[in-house]
Amino acid sequence: MTAAQQVPDILSPEFAADPYRAYRVLRDSAPLLWHEATQSYVVSRYEDVERVFKDRNGEFTTDNYDWQVAPVHGRTILQLSGREHAVRRALVAPAFRGGDLQEKFLPVIERNSRELIDAFRHTGSADLVADYATRFPINVIVDMLGLDKADHARFHRWYTSVIAFLSNLSGDPEVTAAGKRTRVEFAEYMLPVIRERRENLGTDLLSTLCAAEVDGVKMSDDDIRAFCSLLLAAGGETTDKAIGSIFANLLVQPDQLAAVREDRSLIPRALAETLRYTPPVHMIMRQSAAEVRLSGGTVPEGVTVICLIGAANRDGDRYRDPDRFDIFRDDLTTTTAFSAAADHLAFALGRHFCVGALLAKAEVETGVSQLLDAMPGLRLDDGFDPVERGVFTRGPRSLPVRFTPVGG
């Protein structure tokens, strides 16, 4: 019997039901595991995942995205490297931080959150996943881009199909076909909008992307189309899961929920701990460009490596009592949790560190605060226990809650 045999397969229903148990076995007894079905090596310890993401010696590439996302998005920033990546990053990053974020997009975030809460604030009950988390980040991106929110259902369908494609580890052909259809439909929708926007620049994100120029380089219509397609998935699904999870974690720890309600400056702490404890993205892949020695063994050159963020973030060698959700823990640095100096791995690290981390933080801060204001006495529905869903991305399936309507 090898240790690997004791680990539930990452594609099994058992793993999907409770990956955290499997993560422990992986870290302890199979820290570098060959996974036959996906033809990949699986890495689960904090020090190994950190090393792969930081990639100080240029031993890993993101060529895995050529097959993982290119069929639905085309060539995006995720696939770029070296100078080409640095220039693209410089073109898009300013829109997601500093003045643009505070002045242009914070009002968009606040408005979209309020609109969703208005639909249920007088009722005393809601499902925080279906009524809020799955809608809010997508509405924000669509609104930031200056697209038509009346097309929400289409965007939602597209992003659901993109996420299904990305998560399709078992290679379901219908999911693959739907993803490829989405690429065609999205291009038909977006390219005329981009051309039109170039002629009539405004203050929205799409206009910013059309006008951005670094070292004489601008993005082509197709570069922008691909980036917008990536944004729907990268910024929608992830923040959706983060909001669901922060509430699920706080609702089952009423003392911590009460602390956050009392002192809203604790929201970034609660989010950082949520990203560690229940990260929205549980796995990120890389391709090895050299033979690499990790703590668990040697990765040969030219293979796919699956980095288990969800496992690394609960590594007992890095975090004390790692399976406990504790917004007050002192071994997670919350001041750097939304920058590339983060010491959790939920946004990855290194060159491809999430460009939307501060936007996600702003959305969660606004969303949590507005929801807490609108929902005094917030609690889970009687007898309801949150259940997580997903293997690639993961978050609560639903969160039925009750509260005392304000002035109702």
Ligand code: HEM
């Ligand atoms: C809590 C929410 C979020 C999580 C957990 C998250 C997670 C991640 C992760 C793990 C990566 C690294 C991918 C890799 O290295 O292969 C990434 C990259 C990226 N994220 Fe996020 N993300 C979040 C929110 C957002 C938002 C709101 C946006 C924008 C609207 C965004 C846009 C991007 C983009 C464009 C990249 C690619 C950066 C590059 O390749 O240089 N993300 N994100």
